[in-house]
Amino acid sequence: MSKDLFRKELEQLRPYVPGKPIEEVKREYGLSEIEKMASNENQLGPSPLALEYVKRALNEVNFYPESTAVELKRDLADYLGVGFDNIIVGNGAEELLSLIANTFINQGDEVVVASPSFGIYGITTSILGAKVVSVPFKVKEYDLDGMLNAINDKTKLVYLCNPNNPTGNIIKKKDMDYFFEKLPSHVVVILDEAYFEYAMSESEYPNGLDYLQKRPNTVVIRTFSKVYGLAGLRVGYLITSKEIADVMNKAKLTFNVNKLAQEAARGALRDKEHREKTLEMNAKSIEMMENFFDQMEFDYFKSYTNFIFVDVQKHSKIIFEGLMKQGVIVRPGYFWGWDNWIRVSTGTIQQTKKFTSTLYTFYL
Known part of the structure; x- marks a missing residue:
């Protein structure tokens, strides 16, 4: 088949590789139990209130979903204190x-x-002919x-992932203020705040919405996949100026967003108890892992997310494959070009203990 059939931008494009599915690992290694700590999912599970909202909507799936997610947007506008048309x-x-x-x-x-940061930024733009x-x-x-x-007259977008994936660290408010002060007016800033809820209690963490108020060509992205535990339903949202929206x-x-996902997000947004339990579990897991890494004298990034990026002092492919064979x-x-580093998601106390005890066996 001729290559001329396809977009030329695809020739050099490196596709994003997600974490290995649990069932695939079970089959490959003959395991019955797997702890997936690779994709920064909420190990507490989905919000119970979100599931209630889904059940109510099940009998309506014969109808198309609301195309603009009106009810969810109203809820988000009230929750965030922003305009309906900005979402x-x-x-x-x-x-x-x-x-x-x-x-x-x-x-x-x-x-x-x-670099390193979320690879989808480069994929979605380079496929359209942008230089990354x-x-x-x-x-x-x-x-x-x-x-x-690096910004010049051709620069259209600048992406800041805050907290950053895969490192988990934050751009502090004073540094973000400095960046926005120096930024040329023609550039659109994309603030990816997928892990916002994990970092929001940190006094030095800047809220992207504050910058949007001052600079209309700013886009803030958040998600229901992390704290809210709805990764499998795929619901995210952005906030920007009405002109851009x-x-x-x-x-x-x-x-673009199915009815069940919209309703689940509405329920999750109301479930404060689930969010608090998630953050509590996350803090315990982070503390356990940091203590273990300190004992092992491993270098790691201070995390404001539900994962830690850590230097395990051996090639990450060896550690990755070895852990996987033992069910982690x-x-x-x-x-990302950080050969001796791994990213490990937080989990329950039991999951975290299994990870640390299994990783320890590689250093005996």
């Missing part, structure tokens, strides 16, 4: 990132990203000056 709901944050690219990117535009300018971390932080220096809605698919799935850092 767009999507089929997970990934669809919203694709929507952003489809809204802004023309052939020859440039986008600036940090990647700025490596400076020691263990965003090189914000490096990102500012109006244009984005032209590119949005009509029925993590994310190897060689995907």
Whole structure:
């Protein structure tokens, strides 16, 4: 088949590789129990109130969902204190990132990203012909000056993942303030706050909505996949200026979020108890892992998320495969060019104990 059939941008595109599915690992290694600590999911499970909302909507799945998620948008507007027209709901944050690219990117535009960070930024923009300018971390932080220096007249978008995936660290408020002060006016800033709820209690963590109020060409992305435990239903949302949202809605698919997902998100948003239990479980797991890493003298990033990025002092592929054979799935850092690092999601006390005790066996 001729290569001319396909978009030329796809030739050099490296697809995003998600974590291994549990059932695949069970079959491959003949295991009955697996602890998946690779994809930053909520190990507490979904919100019970979200499940109640889903049950109520089951008898209505013969009808198309509300195309603009009106009820969910109203709930979000009230919860966030923003305008109804400033919100767009999507089929997970990934669809919203694709929507952003489809809204802004023309052939020859440039986008600036940090490295390491979420790979979907580069995929969704480069497929449309953008040049992705990647700025490596400076020691263990965003090189914000490096990102500012990478901006030119062709730069359309700058992506900041805060807290960052896969490292888990944050851009502090004073540094974010500095970045926005220096940023050229023609650039659109994408603030990916998928892990917002884990970091919001940190006094130095900046709320992206504060920057949107001052700078209309800002887009803030959040999700129901993490704290809310709805990763399998795919619900995310963005907040931006009405001017940008109006244009984005032209590119949005009509029925992009299914009825059950919309209702689950409405229930989860109301379930304060589930959020608090999730954050409590997360804090305990983080503390257990940090104590273990300190004992092992492993270097790691201070995390404001539901995962930790840690230097295990051996090639991550070896650790990844070894842990998987013993029923623990993590994310190897060689995907991001950090060969000796792994990203491990938080879990219950039992899951965290299994991870640390299993990892310890590689150093006996």
